[in-house]
């Protein structure tokens with residue numbers, strides 16, 4: 001059976017600047033696939049190409065075995081898309097937004113009504129059907145966008161940063177919806193995110209940085225192959241903290257705690273033999289996807305600029321809501 005999505009040697013650029021650099025991957029049908037990378041890594045550009053909204057410079061991409069350049073209409077019929085920025089008409093009701101999408105996709109009136117009822121029920125918005133979208137919370141809007149993307153019964157769902165700007169509780173709720181939808185509707189789901197904790201439950205994670213795929217695998221495989229163990233300690237006094245920092249240059253300060261990468265047991269044993277009595281707290285942290293990203297790129301996934309950008313986005317979104 002052909003893959004749901006297959007990408008081979010894809011290149012894209014803006015104004016001569018390469019933003020996708022020889023990207024290749026394949027996603028089996030029914031899988032959940034997370035594309036993880038910092039802001040500017042090229043995720044949106046990649047999704048735009050896969051959704052037939054942008055042409056690649058070179059390379060091929062097939063969606064449900066349709067070439068996105070040569071068979072864009074056929075490819076488009078099989079996909080649903082939730083864009084990074086809301087594209088709902090907030091002067092219309094939830095039902096009217098769905099109706100409009102059904103019309104655009106050429107669904108007959110009866111099927112349109114049936115689908116609108118079904119997808120509203122899927123995201124538990126039935127009782128909000130006739131409410132104007134402007135009155136919806138951020139989480140409800142996202143759920144409605146997911147419902148709208150499913151109106152024409154796609155087999156592949158693309159979500160570009162679906163939880164950005166939402167509070168942690170709502171983010172978690174959106175993910176559990178997506179997981180349930182994937183199982184019940186037998187969807188292939190490709191999600192982009194820069195929230196590392198959100199990709200833990202994906203079947204496959206693909207890390208992208210500066211337009212290049214750095215690694216792809218299950219979260220467990222990536223952690224086993226590239227993650228490092230850390231030792232978190234809280235020194236009893238500043239003199240001890242300073243001494244440890246001088247002796248272990250890779251140490252990271254996390255408030256009052258220090259985090260040391262642990263390449264092997266011998267390092268941990270030697271460290272604890274010297275400092276155990278001068279530490280208030282000792283805790284080992286097993287490899288995480290954050291440590292995978294750090295060891296592959298030499299950087300943390302979320303830098304200050306990301307945080308500022310999220311804050312700006314949140315402020316913008318809040319401004320648009322009641």
Ligand SMILES: Nc1ncnc2c1ncn2[C@@H]1O[C@H](COP(=O)(O)OP(=O)(O)OP(=O)(O)O)[C@@H](O)[C@H]1O
Nearest residue numbers: 014015019037038039040041042043044045046161
């Ligand atoms: N319309 C455009 N014109 C010029 N450069 C662009 C345009 N869109 C994106 N870029 C640049 O292409 C690179 C990749 O951007 P892209 O939006 O694909 O990344 P991303 O990983 O999705 O990040 P984000 O989450 O911030 O959207 C960035 O350097 C960005 O500045």
